[in-house]
Amino acid sequence: MQPSLLPVLENIRLIVGDSYLLTKPEDKLRFSKDYTCSEIVVPLAVVIPNDVEQISKIVKICNDSEVSITVRGGGTGVSGGALAFNNRLIISLERLNKIIEINTIERFVTAEAGVITQDLRDEVLKCGLSFPQNISSSESSFIGGNVAVSSGSPKSLKYGPTKNYLLNMEVVLADGHVMWTGKHVTKNATGYNLTQLFAGSEGSLGIITKIVLQLVVPQQEILMMVSFLKIEQLFNCVYQLFADGYSPSSLEFIDKTGYEIAAAYLDKKFQLNINTEGILWIELEGSNNDVLLEEAGRISSLVNKFTEEEVYVTQSLGEIRNLWSLRSRLGEAVIQYTSFQDIDLIVPRSAIWSMYTAVKDIAEDCGLNFTIFGHIGNGNFHINLFRENLEQDKWDERKTAAVKQIFSIAVSLGGTISGEHGIGTVQLPYLYLAIPTYQLNLMKEIKQVFDPKNTFGYSLNM
Numbered sequence: 048m049q050p051s052l053l054p055v056l057e058n059i060r061l062i063v064g065d066s067y068l069l070t071k072p073e074d075k076l077r078f079s080k081d082y083t084c085s086e087i088v089v090p091l092a093v094v095i096p097n098d099v100e101q102i103s104k105i106v107k108i109c110n111d112s113e114v115s116i117t118v119r120g121g122g123t124g125v126s127g128g129a130l131a132f133n134n135r136l137i138i139s140l141e142r143l144n145k146i147i148e149i150n151t152i153e154r155f156v157t158a159e160a161g162v163i164t165q166d167l168r169d170e171v172l173k174c175g176l177s178f179p180q181n182i183s184s185s186e187s188s189f190i191g192g193n194v195a196v197s198s199g200s201p202k203s204l205k206y207g208p209t210k211n212y213l214l215n216m217e218v219v220l221a222d223g224h225v226m227w228t229g230k231h232v233t234k235n236a237t238g239y240n241l242t243q244l245f246a247g248s249e250g251s252l253g254i255i256t257k258i259v260l261q262l263v264v265p266q267q268e269i270l271m272m273v274s275f276l277k278i279e280q281l282f283n284c285v286y287q288l289f290a291d292g293y294s295p296s297s298l299e300f301i302d303k304t305g306y307e308i309a310a311a312y313l314d315k316k317f318q319l320n321i322n323t324e325g326i327l328w329i330e331l332e333g334s335n336n337d338v339l340l341e342e343a344g345r346i347s348s349l350v351n352k353f354t355e356e357e358v359y360v361t362q363s364l365g366e367i368r369n370l371w372s373l374r375s376r377l378g379e380a381v382i383q384y385t386s387f388q389d390i391d392l393i394v395p396r397s398a399i400w401s402m403y404t405a406v407k408d409i410a411e412d413c414g415l416n417f418t419i420f421g422h423i424g425n426g427n428f429h430i431n432l433f434r435e436n437l438e439q440d441k442w443d444e445r446k447t448a449a450v451k452q453i454f455s456i457a458v459s460l461g462g463t464i465s466g467e468h469g470i471g472t473v474q475l476p477y478l479y480l481a482i483p484t485y486q487l488n489l490m491k492e493i494k495q496v497f498d499p500k501n502t503f504g505y506s507l508n509m
């Protein structure tokens with residue numbers, strides 16, 4: 048460690064106490080990885096503050112001493128944003144884990160940024176309300192991380208992404224100043240929307256410490272799962288669902304490879320035809336069960352024009368969890384399967400088949416196996432390109448070629464390079480494909496206003 052950094056760390060130690068400044072390699076290890084890849088990036092040190100006052104003081108010290116910071120939530124990100132490249136100090140939000148208020152009249156929740164997403168969902172449900180984002184990493188990601196990345200979930204088809212539920216946020220700026228970005232109100236036409244500027248800013252403009260989220264009234268659900276022997280028919284079925292005026296709350300799919308990996312990982316048999324090329328999940332929500340059942344019947348008839356396979360329909364909570372597990376736990380399954388490059392592109396719904404065929408062709412040309420799955424109703428695909436046994440240089444060469452071509456096609460189809468996983472460090476080299484230079488320059492100027500010394504990292508100078 049550079050000697051000049053020692054007094055900085057000593058000052059930080061005085062703020063949080065010995066136990067919450069980690070400098071030993073073994074203590075820093077669990078903060079040296081996220082879910083991006085197998086890469087280990089050891090931070091300068093890790094500080095685990097208890098409240099916004101401590102964070103404000105620490106950030107001011109770092110800014111004055113030109114020590115760069117990486118903000119860390121639950122560490123489940125897949126774009127490398129929580130990795131402390133270039134010997135940065137990690138500020139972990141794990142002790143900011145309190146739910147401050149659940150307001151049933153205003154229907155909002157105020158929480159600290161380090162609350163685990165599922166804990167927040169469970170607590171608001173006890174008050175008869177719902178935070179309608181069933182993000183697959185909800186057992187370990189933090190609500191602050193969800194907001195910082197602008198995450199989504201299967202229910203984003205009906206409810207939009209997490210950022211649509213933001214009413215207000217408390218943030219710590221680079222000079223240590225603490226501010227609220229808006230008001231705890233559902234409409235606000237007063238000035239620029241700084242709340243939405245911080246949503247998706249991935250720790251580059253400041254640290255989100257408290258969040259006020261709009262809640263909704265929970266609905267009854269019905270889930271359908273069906274397999275297709277021809278993947279093109281799965282896509283045709285999706286088009287027809289929308290053309291016929293249906294509005295599912297979730298519409299998700301996985302391909303054959305994803306199915307095989309998830310089923311092996313879960314060690315479960317789903318009695319699907321061995322020639323299955325794709326599986327589709329259709330979830331409906333509503334307040335009237337008879338209407339839901341009737342709609343599910345009509346949708347099953349529509350689906351059976353595209354596949355002869357049986358449509359499983361269930362309202363049992365246990366069965367819903369079981370059927371969803373193939374889809375919702377595929378991310379985990381792939382992590383165990385091999386190293387991979389995650390792609391999270393989004394295209395307009397009308398372009399999903401063109402995008403799917405392009406991915407298949409490009410991956411084959413580059414000699415890479417892959418799985419493609421995700422939020423088909425939003426046009427948001429997750430593509431995992433597999434490294435398998437490739438040597439490092441071959442893997443680097445092939446994945447870079449594939450990613451660049453895939454992103455270029457997504458943009459040419461009217462889409463963009465991330466729907467919900469963010470840019471982080473992994474997508475940064477490709478940002479120029481999606482955002483014109485003029486806009487990128489505006490973003491650099493915004494960054495300069497909020498963080499002139501680049502204390503929060505995230506350089507847009509590609």
Ligand SMILES: Cc1cc2nc3c(=O)[nH]c(=O)nc-3n(C[C@H](O)[C@H](O)[C@H](O)COP(=O)(O)OP(=O)(O)OC[C@H]3O[C@@H](n4cnc5c(N)ncnc54)[C@H](O)[C@@H]3O)c2cc1C
Nearest residue numbers: 120121122123124128183184189191192193198199250255
């Ligand atoms: C198995 C699995 C399933 C997943 N499923 C989904 C899914 O369904 N939908 C989806 O969108 N994503 C999914 N992800 C990706 C990931 O869980 C999300 O991006 C999540 O929102 C990250 O939250 P986190 O708290 O883990 O953030 P981290 O990984 O800790 O950080 C992510 C980024 O946000 C910044 N950050 C974190 N907290 C703050 C804060 N308080 N203030 C400012 N910046 C902050 C960090 O600096 C970093 O740039 C999944 C990941 C895994 C491993």
